[in-house]
């Protein structure tokens with residue numbers, strides 16, 4: 170009876186320290202005026218200028234082949250860059266979805282022409298991608314999507330509605346999942362296909378949805394007979410379900426799933442220090458948070474190592490996201506417990522701004538990218554519960 | 556799941572598989588009870604000795620296998636997962652400590668004291684340890700003693716110390732140990748592997764790995780029970796509430812496993828105290844959550860003496876408190892973090 174999980178360790182070698190320090194210097198300079206409110210947005214914060222600067226440093230598409238503008242660097246190098254960015258809550262949103270998800274998808278399944286056209290643009294921080302999966306009546310039950318793509322001469326015509334699409338209002342392209350086969354209820358995982366959609370196509374209407382923070386990060390998108398050329402189909406017609414779900418081990422195990430609140434910890438620590446005597450509860454809570462974080466990071470690195478070796482540790486990745494989301498969601502509670510939080514959001518006070526934004530934003534962490542309940546269902550099934 | 560990942564058949568994994576086979580055959584409820592009642596499981600200990608397992612962490616110069624802690628981790632975890640009723644982990648730790656300072660390793664099982672004792676100028680040792688498991692069955696005890704800021708690994712004969720039986724959750728024979736001017740069998744200055752906390756970090760590492768092992772086992776038992784126990788005309792594992800309890804157990808199990816291995820790797824790198832602090836702070840929490848979930852899943856049956864569950868859950872309650880609870884270690888970590896400005900936090904994590 171051995172463990173059902175594999176978490177072979179992966180260490181970051183010392184040779185990567187210069188890279189880490191370079192990223193740190195870069196961020197110190199470019200981020201010197203970022204407010205607490207802004208860094209609270211972390212990897213969903215949209216800042217195209219920043220993304221272009223990151224691209225110019227060669228830190229987008231780092232692992233991709235040089236022929237597409239990539240850096241042919243290791244996954245560990247990318248990990249170092251990413252975690253340094255997340256540690257300061259850098260606004261990665263304008264390139265993150267392309268770098269984390271859409272680019273790797275095109276590398277794996279895209280046509281040569283698609284790769285040559287889009288990957289170099291992602292790498293430069295020019296092409297912003299959004300992910301069009303959810304629909305008004307298809308959230309957790311993603312295979313219930315109704316938006317359709319109809320085959321026409323020279324391509325496809327898309328119609329239907331996507332919703333909750335993060336940063337769609339700023340995006341150049343969407344990877345969208347549409348129904349191309351029959352609408353047979355029993356075969357709902359079949360007949361789905363992924364398309365590369367130019368967000369400037371006529372017939373696309375993007376309507377930002379204001380969220381509870383008072384800002385608009387996600388959108389509702391109406392497709393009214395939108396033409397997509399045949400060469401913008403991604404992968405194989407009808408294989409959209411397995412294509413979309415096979416990305417999940419990448420999407421679910423990275424540090425963005427447990428570091429979204431990290432930037433509030435340094436000002437919290439400074440606040441506790443200013444209170445004078447370090448009490449026992451504060452020390453214990455801070456220590457426990459650190460331990461949790463270090464272990465999550467080890468788990469994430471381990472999954473990364475397995476992915477780099479060509480394995481698909483879907484269970485391990487789901488565990489990282491579930492534990493990671495719980496970790497980051499608890500952090501605003503920790504701040505309330507250990508610092509004297511006011512019932513006001515004080516602009517200009519870093520701790521207060523971060524706490525103000527994060528308190529309102531953390532409910533989304535265990536929804537986006539698969540809800541906690543869905544993840545736990547996947548984990549339980551994977552363990553052999555029948 | 557990805558068991559295919561275990562493609563490296565290192566000595567460490569081979570050894571663990573051997574131990575696993577032995578323990579799955581030998582460790583029955585009857586033998587667990589016998590040990591709780593004070594009988595030493597001599598056949599099991601001898602079988603482990605014959606397989607060469609008890610010297611896994613001892614250097615080759617001492618006829619050991621010279622494994623690293625990382626290599627030994629699967630074996631220690633397997634011992635935890637079968638609640639092996641012998642001081643295997645303690646003895647491995649003791650032989651590692653003796654071996655790392657070049658001391659000769661005595662025969663038989665060896666107990667370990669976690670507290671740091673005092674060494675006076677006549678080379679006599681004094682000190683107290685509130686809880687030393689297995690000492691009744693071990694002729695020898697390894698302690699770390701301090702003299703003017705320098706630490707020594709000492710081998711003591713049990714007859715040199717006084718014992719007072721203590722009660723524990725695990726019901727493994729254990730004693731409070733008092734040494735008053737005990738004469739050691741052997742003594743050697745400890746190199747920098749042994750820090751100010753003596754053997755506590757290594758013991759906390761061992762307990763975390765054992766916790767991970769117990770959780771592995773509990774998880775398997777819960778999955779099996781979920782698939783077989785029926786209520787309302789279907790297996791309880793069909794209920795989403797049960798599935799989610801088991802999924803959380805899985806997450807805690809995975810975290811404990813990673814924590815234990817992390818601590819082992821840190822000992823190998825000479826950073827044992829930090830590794831143990833991180834690992835025990837996380838592993839103790841996993842023990843708490845795992846025991847809670849397992850007891851909920853097993854219902855009243857799991858609350859009986861007759862059922863095997865409590866041999867595991869009592870060990871979880873034991874080991875989360877031994878060698879520093881998760882809260883004790885978290886406080887130490889926290890004080891370290893809070894001694895520096897907030898900006899240092901990330902530097903400490905990222906190295």
Ligand SMILES: Cc1cc2nc3c(=O)[nH]c(=O)nc-3n(C[C@H](O)[C@H](O)[C@H](O)COP(=O)(O)OP(=O)(O)OC[C@H]3O[C@@H](n4cnc5c(N)ncnc54)[C@H](O)[C@@H]3O)c2cc1C
Nearest residue numbers: 300301302303308309333334335533536537538540542543
């Ligand atoms: C901030 C944010 C950004 C997002 N960005 C994107 C994006 O860029 N692209 C995109 O496509 N989508 C995006 N989403 C949508 C996200 O993927 C969905 O919110 C998610 O899949 C859940 O769907 P739902 O919100 O419709 O909730 P529902 O599926 O309706 O779920 C409601 C509740 O019921 C529970 N539930 C549902 N089914 C089950 C079940 N079988 N068992 C137990 N419980 C169940 C859920 O866990 C949840 O608690 C985003 C969401 C948020 C909050």
